[in-house]
Amino acid sequence: MKKILLNTKIIILVITAIGIISCADDDDNGNIIDNTPSNTILDIVISNPDYSSFLAALNQTGVNATVAGNGNFTVFAPNNAAFDALLGGTAIEDVDNAVLTQLVLNHVINAELFAADLTTGYQKTLATEDASNATIDMYIDTTNGVVINNQSTVIATDTDADNGVLHEVDTVIDLPTIATFAVIDPSLDSLEAALTDEGNTTFTDLFSDTTLDFTVFAPTNDAFTTFLDGATIGDIDNDVLAQVLSNHVLPETVAISTALTSTYVNTAAVFNGDANAPITMYVNTDNGVQLNGASSVTLADIVTSNGVIHIVDTVVPLPDVTTFIFADPNFSTLLEAILADPNVDYITALQTPFGDGATPFTGFAPTNDAFTNLFTDLNVTGISEIPLMDLSTIVELHNIVNMNIRAEELTTMDGMSFTTFSGLDITIDAMTPAVIGPDGEPSLLLMTDLQTTNGVVHTIDRVLRN
Numbered sequence: 001m002k003k004i005l006l007n008t009k010i011i012i013l014v015i016t017a018i019g020i021i022s023c024a025d026d027d028d029n030g031n032i033i034d035n036t037p038s039n040t041i042l043d044i045v046i047s048n049p050d051y052s053s054f055l056a057a058l059n060q061t062g063v064n065a066t067v068a069g070n071g072n073f074t075v076f077a078p079n080n081a082a083f084d085a086l087l088g089g090t091a092i093e094d095v096d097n098a099v100l101t102q103l104v105l106n107h108v109i110n111a112e113l114f115a116a117d118l119t120t121g122y123q124k125t126l127a128t129e130d131a132s133n134a135t136i137d138m139y140i141d142t143t144n145g146v147v148i149n150n151q152s153t154v155i156a157t158d159t160d161a162d163n164g165v166l167h168e169v170d171t172v173i174d175l176p177t178i179a180t181f182a183v184i185d186p187s188l189d190s191l192e193a194a195l196t197d198e199g200n201t202t203f204t205d206l207f208s209d210t211t212l213d214f215t216v217f218a219p220t221n222d223a224f225t226t227f228l229d230g231a232t233i234g235d236i237d238n239d240v241l242a243q244v245l246s247n248h249v250l251p252e253t254v255a256i257s258t259a260l261t262s263t264y265v266n267t268a269a270v271f272n273g274d275a276n277a278p279i280t281m282y283v284n285t286d287n288g289v290q291l292n293g294a295s296s297v298t299l300a301d302i303v304t305s306n307g308v309i310h311i312v313d314t315v316v317p318l319p320d321v322t323t324f325i326f327a328d329p330n331f332s333t334l335l336e337a338i339l340a341d342p343n344v345d346y347i348t349a350l351q352t353p354f355g356d357g358a359t360p361f362t363g364f365a366p367t368n369d370a371f372t373n374l375f376t377d378l379n380v381t382g383i384s385e386i387p388l389m390d391l392s393t394i395v396e397l398h399n400i401v402n403m404n405i406r407a408e409e410l411t412t413m414d415g416m417s418f419t420t421f422s423g424l425d426i427t428i429d430a431m432t433p434a435v436i437g438p439d440g441e442p443s444l445l446l447m448t449d450l451q452t453t454n455g456v457v458h459t460i461d462r463v464l465r466n
Helices: 002-024 041-047 049-061 063-068 080-087 097-105 178-184 186-195 202-207 221-228 238-246 323-327 329-339 346-350 368-378 388-396
Strands: 073-078 121-128 135-141 152-161 164-169 214-219 249-251 263-271 274-284 295-304 307-312 361-366 417-419 425-429 434-436 442-444 455-460
Touching: 041 049, 041 063, 041 073, 041 152, 041 164, 049 063, 049 073, 049 080, 049 097, 063 073, 063 097, 073 080, 073 152, 097 121, 135 178, 178 186, 178 202, 178 214, 178 295, 178 307, 186 202, 186 214, 186 221, 186 238, 202 214, 214 221, 214 295, 238 263, 274 323, 323 329, 329 346, 329 361, 329 368, 329 388, 361 368, 434 455
Parallel strands: 073 164, 214 307, 361 455
Antiparallel strands: 121 135, 135 295, 152 164, 214 249, 249 263, 263 274, 295 307, 417 425, 425 434, 434 442
């Protein structure tokens, strides 16, 4: 009987103990309380006195909430020596908060990447570029350890946290510029060589300027090998090389790939040294991103603090007045007309370099819709039904020789007549604005100033006729 009573007391004590433990894990509303200590990235930073400067920066900028919150982050944490080298005696609280915020965010990736997961290439940080608000990249090189932006080395890896992983770095990682990646990305070594040929610093100085914005289409090493065709960078005339490189740059523009459309844009290259006549590039986004019908973007949106880089597989050709006719599908019928007569090589004539023959040209390019209206007027179904002699006259009517007449100049030429390839004259109606053919009918100007290296093209809504 005593044994039964003893067992009963033991059972009661066990149940009571369980109840006490359960109550300890409940709040007053009956909810379970987790007493497990948190181990976020912020907790790790707080616990290590050698991250005190980084902690101060996190707290001042409010990024502490990010690295303490839910998610999976990779944080490259600079130690105190790294911050001392950066600040040079300046107190963290004296650093502009907007600048410091972007600098701190440049150390955070929105993905959990342990050392074994890090590979050579670009990774998006949480820092953003001002003009586009796109996230800035860092370049990670794992060839020999882990080096970031050719500047900061990982010296301790894989401190695991509840919301990601922390790696210690020996240098505060600067926000990259376009020049940063052009210099450190090995796939762009030839581009770097071209930018700095014969000690030239113009391009690298420009691309290091964080007060300016650029979009740069960066050809790969293979692209330059094809372009050079056995020659070297040093074999190219400096002025020509400057034009080629400038033709890959959109100044005052941060064109993220999602914002690109099939359209014309102006590059930093210019016609005949005239800063008011920027060379045009045709961007086609029907299938990826293609430039001037020849060069394709293979890696888009490498974002820096002063713009964006898109890597391309071919050196973008400097355009002549035929380039856009080949590249822009809106001119497919015009191209068919130009190629229709096998006995006349208009293409070669229109590709004549500036300074030779009848150059420069001022071309008026009818759209496909303009040709559709012509077919209706002539009661034909296509180019093949127009007699070659008539077609040749039509083609030759659309090019003024020995002049590069831009839209601004057209306004001063109202009523003036100009001789074309055909020998016939066309007249400028600057007020409309339009160009009037020998038949007296106006063709309205649609797009103007598609500038090339050997002339300028304006698009029109009606085919010029005799």
